[in-house]
Amino acid sequence: MTTFMSRKDLFLLLGFTIVVLAMPIWLAPFGAGYPDLLQRFMIFGIFAVGFNILFGLTGYLSFGHAAFFGVGSYAAVWSFKLLTLDAIPAMIFAVVISGLFALVIGFLCLRRSGIYFSILTLAFAQMSYNLAYSVLTPITNGETGLQLTLADPRVLDAAMGQTFVGQPVPTLFGQQLGGYAGFYFCAGFLILAFFIAQRIAGSPFGMMLKAIKSNQTRMQFTGFNTRPYALSAFVISGMYAGLAGALLAVTDPLAGAERMQWTASGEVVLMTILGGVGTLVGPVIGAWIIKYFENILSALNDNILARFWSFLPDGVSDVVVKITSKFVGDGWHLTLGLAFVIVVIFLPGGIMEGVRRLAALFRRSGSSSPKTSARTQPAE
Amino acid sequence: MFEVIFLQFLNGLDKGAAYALIALGLTLVFGTLGVVNFAHGALFMLGAFCAVTVRMFLTMETVTLDPEKLSPWGAPLEVREPLVQAWLGDFGAVLVNYSVPVSIIITIPIMLLVGIALERGIIKHFYKRTHAEQILVTFGLAIVAQEVIKSVFGPNPIPQPMPTDLRGAADIGAFLGMQANVITYPVWRLIYFVFAGVVIGGVFAFLQFTTFGMVVRAGMADRETVGLLGINIDRRFTIMFGLAAVVAGMAGVMYTPLLPPNYHLGMDFLVLSFVVVVVGGMGSLPGAVAAGFLLGILQSFASMNQVKAIFPGIDQIIIYLVAVIILLVRPRGLMGRRGVMEA
Numbered sequence: 218m219t220t221f222m223s224r225k226d227l228f229l230l231l232g233f234t235i236v237v238l239a240m241p242i243w244l245a246p247f248g249a250g251y252p253d254l255l256q257r258f259m260i261f262g263i264f265a266v267g268f269n270i271l272f273g274l275t276g277y278l279s280f281g282h283a284a285f286f287g288v289g290s291y292a293a294v295w296s297f298k299l300l301t302l303d304a305i306p307a308m309i310f311a312v313v314i315s316g317l318f319a320l321v322i323g324f325l326c327l328r329r330s331g332i333y334f335s336i337l338t339l340a341f342a343q344m345s346y347n348l349a350y351s352v353l354t355p356i357t358n359g360e361t362g363l364q365l366t367l368a369d370p371r372v373l374d375a376a377m378g379q380t381f382v383g384q385p386v387p388t389l390f391g392q393q394l395g396g397y398a399g400f401y402f403c404a405g406f407l408i409l410a411f412f413i414a415q416r417i418a419g420s421p422f423g424m425m426l427k428a429i430k431s432n433q434t435r436m437q438f439t440g441f442n443t444r445p446y447a448l449s450a451f452v453i454s455g456m457y458a459g460l461a462g463a464l465l466a467v468t469d470p471l472a473g474a475e476r477m478q479w480t481a482s483g484e485v486v487l488m489t490i491l492g493g494v495g496t497l498v499g500p501v502i503g504a505w506i507i508k509y510f511e512n513i514l515s516a517l518n519d520n521i522l523a524r525f526w527s528f529l530p531d532g533v534s535d536v537v538v539k540i541t542s543k544f545v546g547d548g549w550h551l552t553l554g555l556a557f558v559i560v561v562i563f564l565p566g567g568i569m570e571g572v573r574r575l576a577a578l579f580r581r582s583g584s585s586s587p588k589t590s591a592r593t594q595p596a597e
Numbered sequence: 598m599f600e601v602i603f604l605q606f607l608n609g610l611d612k613g614a615a616y617a618l619i620a621l622g623l624t625l626v627f628g629t630l631g632v633v634n635f636a637h638g639a640l641f642m643l644g645a646f647c648a649v650t651v652r653m654f655l656t657m658e659t660v661t662l663d664p665e666k667l668s669p670w671g672a673p674l675e676v677r678e679p680l681v682q683a684w685l686g687d688f689g690a691v692l693v694n695y696s697v698p699v700s701i702i703i704t705i706p707i708m709l710l711v712g713i714a715l716e717r718g719i720i721k722h723f724y725k726r727t728h729a730e731q732i733l734v735t736f737g738l739a740i741v742a743q744e745v746i747k748s749v750f751g752p753n754p755i756p757q758p759m760p761t762d763l764r765g766a767a768d769i770g771a772f773l774g775m776q777a778n779v780i781t782y783p784v785w786r787l788i789y790f791v792f793a794g795v796v797i798g799g800v801f802a803f804l805q806f807t808t809f810g811m812v813v814r815a816g817m818a819d820r821e822t823v824g825l826l827g828i829n830i831d832r833r834f835t836i837m838f839g840l841a842a843v844v845a846g847m848a849g850v851m852y853t854p855l856l857p858p859n860y861h862l863g864m865d866f867l868v869l870s871f872v873v874v875v876v877g878g879m880g881s882l883p884g885a886v887a888a889g890f891l892l893g894i895l896q897s898f899a900s901m902n903q904v905k906a907i908f909p910g911i912d913q914i915i916i917y918l919v920a921v922i923i924l925l926v927r928p929r930g931l932m933g934r935r936g937v938m939e940a
Contacts, residue, residue: 278729329924332633332728336875337924339868340917347917352910479868483736490733543748551748554740561734562722 226415233411233498237404241397247509252396254512256468258505259403260461263410265488265500267457270414272486273495274423275450276430277327280335280482281342284322285455287349287477289315289462291356294363294472297387301373302365304389304402304467308460315459316452323451327444330433342482349474362473387467399468406464407501410457415497417453426450458485487553491560493569502568507553514549518542600770600779605897607769611786611855613893614793618848619870620877620885621797622841628817628880629834632720633728635735637845638867639742643711644704644846645858646746649755651700655681655693695760697854704846712842716835739863747860754857759785785854792851796844797886803840804882813837817880872920878933888931892916 222230236243240258244250249258268282292314296307326337349357357363365385387394394402417423425446428436436443466472475481484507492503519542526534526541544552564571619641626634658679666674681689692699719738723731763784770780804810816823816830823830849858856862873892877884892915898904899915911918923930 276729278732325921325925329928332732332879333875333924333928335732336871337921340872340920343868344914344917344921347913348910351913480864486733486736547752548744548748550740551744554737554744557737558719558734558741561730561737562719565726565730 223419226419229497230408230412230415234408237408238401240404241400248513249509252400253468254508255400256403256464257508257512259400259407260464260468261485261488261504261508262407262501263403263464264458264461264485265492265504266407266410266414266497267454267461268485269454269489269494269496269500270417270426270457271450271454272489273500274418274426274430275447277330277447277451278335278486279326279338279451279454280479280486281322281338281340282454282458282485283477283479283481284342284345285315285319285458286462286465286481286485287345287472287474288318289459290466290472290476291349291363291462292459293463293466294365294470295356297365297371297385297466297470298363298369299372301371301377302385302388303373304387304394306373307387307467308406308463311459311463311466312456315462316456319452319455319459320448323448323455327447327451339479339482342477343479346474346477346479349477357472357474359474362471364471385470387470394467403464403468406460410460411497411501418497422446422449487557489567491557491567493567496567496569499567499569506568510552511549514545514552515547517545600775601901602898604780604782605901606894607780607782607786609894609897610790610890611893612896613890614790615848615852615866615889616870616873616893617886617889618793618796619845619866620873620889621800621882622844622848623870623874624877624880624882624885625800625837625841625844627874628882629813629837630716630720630724632723633731633735634720634841635732635867635871636715636738636742637735637841638863638865638870639739640708640712640842640845640863641849641852641866642746642858642860642863643742644708644849645853645862646750646849647704647707647846648697648700648757648850648853649750649858651703652693652696652757655679655696655699657681659683694762697757697759697850701847701850704850705843708842708846709839711846712839713835715842716838720838721835739867743860743863750860752860754859756857757853759854763788789851789855793848796847800840800844801882809833869916872916876920876923876930878930881930881932884930884932892919895919 237259240255241250241252244255249255264282264286268279271282272278289311292311293307296310300306300310322338322341326334326341329337350359367385369385371385389398389402392398417426425436425441425443428441429443429447433443462472462476465476485504488503488507489500490503491506492501493499519538522538522541522545523534526537528534529537542548560567566573619637622640623634623637626632626637656679658677661676661678663674663676679689679693681692683689685692715738719734720731723734765784766781767784767787768778768780769782769787770776770778773780804814812823812828812830813833816828816834820830849862852858869892870889873888874885876892877886877888896912896915899908900912905912
């Protein structure tokens with residue numbers, strides 16, 4: 218085993234697996250231990266890990282990754298509609314389709330670099346989004362979103378003689394994928410995705426990608442053609458996005474075009490930056506934090522805040538409630554934006570850099586109190 | 598047929614003018630400070646909301662109940678009296694009517710302050726960082742600005758009436774000696790186009806014919822040498838950032854009667870303006886203006902029914918399609934300089 222993976226990598230993978238699988242337990246005290254949110258943690262974790270393979274390793278900032286996410290969703294729903302309600306074929310189908318899509322778009326976009334690359338990916342994603350809303354309505358069902366109906370052909374299911382009663386839902390070998398079953402299904406994929414990303418980062422191929430990030434010109438002078446490497450990274454990360462999109466379709470079989478909008482692309486960039494670009498664990502943590510606070514903060518309202526601040530004197534607490542209420546509920550994006558600005562300004566390496574600085578601090582002075590460490594914890 | 602094409606051409610001008618104004622500001626910031634400013638669309642939106650605020654103040658009114666008269670529902674009639682009109686008489690009424698152009702006077706100093714504060718407060722620290730980080734921090738700022746506006750003004754668009762004298766359409770066809778009533782065009786759009794022309798011309802003249810502009814141009818070409826000559830180039834660049842903010846703000850103010858502003862106005866325009874800037878070539882002011890008008894007009898042509906019959910959905914994607922083609926064929930955009938932003 219040691220020749221296959223270093224001991225450190227193995228521990229990291231094991232630790233990650235344990236943390237992920239035990240999430241329903243350790244997240245319960247934080248009010249996040251329910252399957253719906255946990256599934257989202259897994260799905261956006263995969264999305265962010267995949268995005269990091271492109272942005273973190275090669276340095277190419279794509280602003281159009283939501284397109285692959287959306288394509289994955291549509292492909293999965295079509296697989297449910299046409300072939301079978303089983304999730305596995307849908308996953309494969311979605312990953313293949315989004316990979317092909319990424320191959321075409323990546324081939325064109327990677328002819329440019331820097332901001333031109335970002336704008337090209339953005340342009341392609343916006344084109345896909347606008348087309349999904351207008352001309353491609355027969356495929357995407359436009360604003361309504363693509364959904365499963367009883368009348369779908371489902372040729373494989375029909376050949377197997379399976380029939381369904383009521384609203385069709387995706388299954389895995391006949392088992393329904395609701396609730397915790399859905400979570401563990403997604404968690405399996407996240408761990409797999411993490412493992413593959415880990416292997417890529419540690420492989421000669423990963424070294425090549427990092428070299429592209431640090432100095433592409435020098436790579437070319439030493440005789441490497443960098444474009445195939447960058448394109449492979451682009452396609453792999455597009456496949457990750459497609460996988461995440463397909464999983465979202467499994468847990469909630471309704472694919473809408475808004476998943477492809479550029480704000481969705483921006484969100485995955487935020488997740489990756491917040492967690493730490495170029496690190497393995499960072500993007501996943503970033504995704505979890507954003508999804509967690511999206512869920513928690515957007516559910517808060519004035520009453521809950523009033524109870525929370527009730528220990529303050531009356532007049533003061535009213536003011537405080539008034540101010541804080543701007544940052545929660547519908548206004549949680551304001552918190553996100555502020556947190557994001559603060560992270561980019563003070564902690565460009567994201568949360569992982571914060572952790573690293575903290576560890577260095579502890580190593581230098583072992584006696585530093587945990588109180589100071591709590592304060593240097595990065596925003597949110 | 599000629600009339601139809603000419604009309605579509607005109608229709609593209611006002612949108613093109615808005616793109617050109619935003620892209621001009623973006624390019625100014627990029628050319629001087631070397632910063633990719635994703636918050637520029639937010640400045641456009643802030644300008645639009647300056648107009649909203651000014652109108653809110655101008656239309657503040659006192660409500661008194663008149664027991665003598667009854668409304669058709671039998672309740673005492675509410676008499677509303679605008680405060681401005683009460684204080685200033687007829688001039689007040691004119692002010693309310695012309696609230697949109699009037700707000701420009703107030704918008705200019707506000708946006709100048711906002712721009713300078715933004716540059717000194719945050720952007721300054723990002724000169725030496727990578728373009729990706731500049732994009733990210735300004736993107737975060739844009740989110741913040743958008744959410745602040747949303748929590749103050751609410752999520753719905755707030756329509757701004759245009760001055761009564763400037764409503765309706767102008768018969769351009771007759772003016773150009775063609776048949777009457779064939780080519781008519783809303784007056785306000787015409788005004789927007791002329792306004793954009795004046796602002797763009799003003800910015801170019803400022804850069805071309807003043808000493809300040811000359812120093813700024815020198816700084817754009819070689820910042821270090823200008824600094825070595827003992828000129829405080831940073832301060833001038835800060836002012837240029839303020840100027841770019843003012844241009845964006847004014848563009849936003851004048852656009853409010855055409856499109857009721859809401860909080861995501863900035864983001865909607867930002868994505869397109871970035872495409873415009875890149876198509877024009879990063880760092881090229883004439884390129885930005887030309888690309889703005891070009892894409893606005895192309896978008897207008899693509900939304901013709903005859904075109905849509907041949908290429909369904911083309912109106913939705915034309916801008917992005919053109920951007921992709923131009924970037925793949927001409928790597929630096931229409932008029933971009935060599936070696937800018939390619940790393």
